Amino acid sequence: MDANVIEINNLTKYYGRKKRHRGIVDVSFNVAQGEIFGFIGPNGAGKSTTMRVLLALIFPTRGEARIFGKDCIKEASEIAKDVGYLPSEVFYYDGMKVIDLLRYSASFFKKDCSARIKELSERLELDLNRKIEDLSYGNKKKVGIVQGLLHSPKLIMLDEPTGGLDPLIQQTFFDILREENKKGATILFSSHILSEVQKMCDRVAIIKDGKIVGVRKISELRNDNYKKYGVTAANPIDADYFKGEGVMNYVTDKNSASFMFKGDINGVIAKLSGLELTDVSIEEPSLEEIFLHYYE
């Protein structure tokens, strides 16, 4: 069996009649069997566009994507049997109760999903007998979650899944995802919130302005050895004082400076000792800060 569940090659999508509006450009990455893969980037970077091509909701301008080794456009309905998708938007049919929608969703798959519906909705504290249109935003989101997972899919695609969920439910949701993952499901998870990606994922692809700017292991990112420095001196610090190889996110303001640094610490310490310091801090940066330079 192919080790990659998702293979994306130079996937490009331009929108509009004249194909002028950039969606994504030459996106390529693979997601391995059993992986929890994060897909992060700011709003409008192309996360949803990529997912929507994978689901054959939109058609690529060029390039291709394969899921389970099958072409994601030509064999879309075949692939969909084993895919669970949670759209970023909440949705409902007028007048349908939660259970009606879930049964409707289950009717597309040739298996009995009723036990799973019961189990998932109990864990997420979702009342099956209410009309969906009367539910709060967070509860509608839960309907989406159960709908995406009720057929025990082999690939779970989540587009900004956590918005509107309270922290406890979010925790339950993540627990459920981890269990699915242990059972063998591969998960593709898009978000603009790094901390949730950080908690869940093995690897992440970072997308910015429609292009992939990096694919990294979360563990690698953490061991990137960047340290965050904050310095305040008695006298104004020269604007270029700390500049050099390995320095990024450099900000100075009169007597103070802050930056991130990776490399030989002694060089920085030597520079520090050349100043008359009033305060100094050396900390572990958050992933957010490491990513910041991708976003810029």
Added chain:
Amino acid sequence: MNIFVSEMRQYRKSAVAWVITYAVLLPLVMSAMPMFVEESGAIKDMLSKLPEAVLASLEINPDLFTGSVGYFSYVFLYIGLTAAVQALNLGLSVISKENRMKTVDFLLSKPVPRAFIYLQKLSAALAVLFISQVSFYIAAVVSVSIQSPDGFDFKTFALIALTFTFIQLFFLCLGMFLAVLFDRIKSAVSLTMGVAFGVFFIGMVSSIADSEALRYLSPLRYFDNGYIIANGAYETRFLALAWILTLLFAAAGFVVFIKKDVRAAV
């Protein structure tokens, strides 16, 4: 079949409402006929004093009031409009509600080819219309029979009544095509009213101006009851046009639905 069943369930109430409308409305309006027939001499006198244009705009032919089929054909002008409204609204909403309720991602990411989704939606809409048509035909036959103690010209009656089905098929396919093409339709009802009354109005103008050209723009006038009564047949070229357009809209809607990018919900 699951999409078909779900659609039928969603349109259950409105289907029942239409069935009742036709079953009640038609006999009610037809029951007013004796009044017109008794007074037909006086009405003819009165009508003859009205300007031609007014008669044309109301599609009134003084002979209409002398027999039950003639009277039915007059009533049918407005029944045809309601038939169009029902079918157009159904066609628009069966597609556009998925966008409005943001369920389009949900539905199209399921393991069903888009072609099947479209065909199941079309079948469900046809089934809903079929039920209304049965109600209409029963109501029409019964109420015309009641008003015709000496029998009536069944062929002419049938030719007129059958246009109900033609009109509905035409407007259903038009509605589905428009909804596929314009995926940001906020309210199917307001668009329906706009289009249906627009078409009705153009039809009126075409009668007043006696303009062939305008008639082509008004599908409701493709079937001219006056002509049917006089000739016992449809006008071939308008009948052909109605069917060609119906099939064209159906095919175009299908093709666009299969190939089109689904816009993200906003």
